[in-house]
Amino acid sequence: FAYSVLDIVLMGRSNHIATFSKPKPKDIEVALQALADLQLQHLAGQDFASLSGGQRQLILIARAIASECRLMLLDEPTSALDLANQDAVLSLLRQLTKKHGLGIIFTTHQPNHAQAIADKTLLINRDFIRFGQTDEILTSENLTALFHLPMIVEQSQYQQQQFSHFVPVYEVLLEGKRDE
Template sequence: MIEAPILAVRDVGVSLGGRTILEGYSLDVGKGEVLAMLGANGVGKTTLLNCMVGLRHPERGSVTRMGRIGYVPQLFQSTFAFSVLDIVLMGRARHLGLFTAPRKADYEVAERYLELMQVAHLRDRPFNALSGGQRQLVMIAQALASECEIMILDEPCSALDYKNQAIVIATLRRLNREMGLTIVFSTHAPQHGLEVASHVLLMNDRQRYRHGSVAEVLTADNLTNLYDVAIGRAEFGMGGRFTFAPTYVQ
């Protein structure tokens, strides 16, 4: 018996201001998979993610979620002077009644995921005073505190340096392998897909896309078509590891 997907996108179409953003997108995300979404700026990655999360309803087609969603936006900044612990506690909102204050159990959950993300020492710091990498780890802790089954992240490594990118990607890999968490994230770096994803979605334009396993879909030829620039495969020289890099320098 084939297990039903935990997230199913069916013929999704989205229009904005009379302009079609997406049309006919269909894909399944299985439980425990990691899906990396790649595409040029403006191709509709965030729009599709918003449909998956439920922040936007597609005009055509449907999105079916068979698990609780935890959402991590791009480099979130709080309007108010909340502490790190306050931010993570917000992830407990779906478990609280209207006008109900967090209980002892909610604090324990928040503290547990701060520890898991190795940012417990920042619990009393103002969230907005943190570095970009620290904020992303705190937002991941917030999503985990919601007790999600699917984590969706919009360019989690955007504007981060290499060290903080490595920390975030290693964290996603650990959450998937140790907790079995299903993860969907957008990125501009094919290497992130190679490092952590099981599947990839290449969004060429509003209608053309490729979806499948990393081995099948994440190739130099497909990336060249995706970004309209020559991209080659670069071997590291040991252990069979490789990456992709543009070859446009003459």
């Protein structure tokens, strides 16, 4: 079926709309605000199927926001997004937790995303499980064990802000440099 972007976001309101009822003006207002939060209101009338994968991902996040739930579960919410949109989504998620008390659980393969917004972190694979405060769990040692890949911590400064970020050390980079 061809659904508009607004229709998809309104589907997030299903718990607020009675069975066989139409969305009320309040539902449409909430859906449009969710789109506006992600600066996507200009897509409201477009066919959802015509969007890029990254745009679809953002629309589905808007749908989750429109549900006005107390706990949001997101599976790799930034996986199909370019870097600017990853930043927009992470910033929005942080804002939702701070301003609305929304609980968010999300999966990611990007430890820098967890470091940016998570209070607590669970690292898990078949052989390795760690859980606790993000700043205690996200260490180069734990990430190296988790990913079976050396991970280093880099300290950086930008606009008088100090921060650290994780950098994977890919074998192919080391091999390429050795060949020169």
